[in-house]
Amino acid sequence: MDNKVVKIIIALFIPPLAVYLHEGKVTKNFWINIVLCILLFGIGGIIHALYIVLK
Template structure:
């Protein structure tokens, strides 16, 4: 078995089986009913306090508060990116075609793409490593 085939099979195995803690078998303990009840009670108390604070506000203050809350939710939704899914897809693409993964990640033809292409053409493994460094370098 060549080094290239061994490396590729190792990477695909790691991607298929997920994080190491899952492979080792670290037990995951579910939340106890007491802590869940305490959390629910705290949430209900916070909701009561919020309702009471709304009743003590004037109509103009309530409108301003609601507007700020809607703006905050809208900003959070616009800025949210599903990084885990994008990263997994980029890693799979990097394993298959490292220069294309760099191109998709960068969004343009730049020096990083040409370096990845050159490294991949010289030998596959340096191109793969470079593509993974580009993808995970900003995290």
């Protein structure tokens, strides 16, 4: 439970790191998150990271 809370907090500030920590390696979700962070000024990356961590 505590690990999930830490990932949620990281997702709010550094979304790609949260996705990487959750998945354990560089996956397509990591790259999607990087692109969303760049294109949508971070908001898309935050939403995507929270989705990945909470699913």
